[in-house]
Amino acid sequence: MKRIYGLALLFSLTLLGGCASTSDTTPVHGIKHVVLVWLKNAGDPQDRSTLIKHSEELRSIHGLVDLQIGTAVPSDRKIVDDSFDVGLVMTFADQKSMDTYIKHPLHQEKVKTYFAPLSHKIVVYDIKF
Template sequence: MKNSRRQFIAGSLTLAAASATGLASAAEANTISEPAKSKYPVVHHVFFWLKNPGSTADRDRIIEGLKTLRKIETIKELRIGVVASTEKRDVVDNSWGVSELMFFENLEGQAAYQVHPIHQQFIKDCSHLWDKVIVYDALDV
C-alpha cells in the first residue's frame, strides 16, 4: 500500500508540474506580440451613407462600383464591407451602409488613386446613390 501511495503522490506531482508547464507555455503563446510592419502602410477607409438606406439595389450598385477600383494598380489591397450585426454599444456607429478599406505602399500611390480615371468614373457613376461620405486616412505605425 505504501508503494501505491508513493506512486500516486509522485505521479500527481509529475502531472501537476507538467500541467503548470503546459499552462505557462499556453499563456506565453497567447500573448499579443508586436505585429510585423505592413508592406502597405497607407490606409484609406471610406464610409458611405446611402440616400436610400433600405435599397439593396443601391447598396449593391455601390459595391459593384467599388469592385472596379481593383483595377487601379496603386491599390495594393481593397476590402469592401457592409454593416455587421454586432452588439449595440454607444461607441459603435452602424449608421453607414457600405465601406471600403484600401491599402497603399506610399502616399504617392494614394494620391495617384484619387485622380485615377477609374476612381473618377466610380464617383461619376455612383455619387448620386450616397448622401454622405467620410474618409479616414492613416499611416500604419
C-alpha cells in the first residue's frame, strides 16, 4: 500500500516540476518512465552519486524529452514511501520512443555496469498521460 502512495506522490511531484531537466518544453501527452532505486548499501553517498552521474549521461539518448533525477525526501508521514535512494523520472513522447530508449546501447550499458551491481531493488512505473 505504501508503494502506491509513493507512486502517487512521485507522480504529483513530476507534474509540479523537479530537479535537473533536459528540456524547458515537456509535451502535454506522452509517457512518464519512473525508476526508483534502492541501493545495496542503502544511503551510501558515493553509490548514490555514481548512479546520479551515470544517469545524467542518459540525456544524450534520442527520444528522451525530459529527465529529472533526485533522491527521496525524508518524511514521517505514513503515506510517503521515502525508502528509495535515487529516483529518475523520464518523459517520452510515445511508447515507441521509450522502447527505443530502453533498447539503446548506452542505456543497456548503464543498467549492466552501474544500476544492477549497485542496486538491491529497482521498481519501474510507466504512466501514460
